Amino acid sequence: MQRTLVLLKPDCVQRGLMGRIISRFEEKGLQIAAMKMLHVSPSMSREHYAEHVEKPFYPSLEEFITSAPVVALAIDGLNVIEVVRGMLGATNGLKAESGTIRGDFSSSRQMNLVHASDSPESAERELKIYFAEGACDYESVAKNFLRAADE
Template sequence: MQRSLVLLKPDCVQRGLMGKVISRFEEKGLAIIAMKMIHVTPELSAKHYAEHAEKPFYPSLESFITSAPVLAMAIEGLEAITVIRDMLGATNGLKAAPGTIRGDFSSSRQMNLVHASDSEESAKRELDLYFSEGEFCSFENAMVAFMRAADE
């Protein structure tokens, strides 16, 4: 089992797409084990996007991510990091395949609706920024028994 941070970004919230995006994760059999709506501060943005802080595009990234609320989620499942990133599609919505979240709902590189951790190390670091250990509510998802064999 893996955990990943998923952020429904300001464009997803403002466009009223949260329910559609959340339902895709649930329908895939992933478990949402923590969720909260927050305003990302410039300080949190700098920590979250530390690897981009010195890049020329960072100011517009910070301006965007702090512009409206985001929905932060911790999502758990088998190979969750890869599964979620595959579900999102390419970073640029114009290049994302139809059937992916970005391919179906985005037409921008920056306003691409969703952020998801790209590795187990990133997931741990990012989840620690948004959630305390006591906020995770792991559970046995009853439908998983009907979605894959017990030995998978």
Template sequence: MERTLVLLKPDCVQRRLMGEIISRFEAKGLNIVGMKMMHVTPDLAKQHYAEHVEKPFYPSLESFITSAPIVALAIDGIEVIRVMRDLLGATNGCNAAPGTIRGDFSNSRQMNLVHASDGPEAAARELHLYFGTGDLCDFDHVTEEFMRAADE
């Protein structure tokens, strides 16, 4: 079992696609163990996107991510980091395959609805930025035995 961070970005919230996108995660059998709506502050944006702060596009990225509320999700699942990125599709919605979230709902590189951690180290770092001690709810899902074989 792996855990990852997913952010429903301001365009997702403003376009009222939160429920549609969360339902895709649940239909896939992924487990939401933390969720909160919040505003990303400029300081949090700088921490989250630390590797991009000095790049020329960073000011517009910060302006976008702080422009409206986001929904932060902590999600568990088998190979959840890869599975989530497959569900989302290519970063640029114009290049994302139909059937993926970005392929179905986005036609932009920046306004691509959702952020997902790109690896285990990033997931751990990013989860810590958005969720504190006691914010996550680990529990046994009664549907687990119907989602995959016991030996998977």
């Protein structure tokens, strides 16, 4: 089992797509361990996107991510980082395949609705930014109907 961070970004919140996107994760059999709506502060943005702060596009990224609330989710599942990133599709919504979240709902490179951690190390670091208080660990009663016992 892995845990990853997913952010439903300001465009997702403003367009009222939160429920539809969360449903896709739940329908896939992934488990939400924590969720909250918040405003990303400029300092949180710099911490989250630390590797991009010195890049020329960073100011517009910070302006966007701090422009409206986001919904942060901690999501658990087998190979969840790879699974979620596959569900999101290509970063640019114009290039994302139909059937992916971005392919179905986005037509922009920046207004691409969602962020997801790209590695176990990123997930650990990003989850601490948004869920310093931790998450709710629990065992779903549906797990026996989602995968075999040896998976």
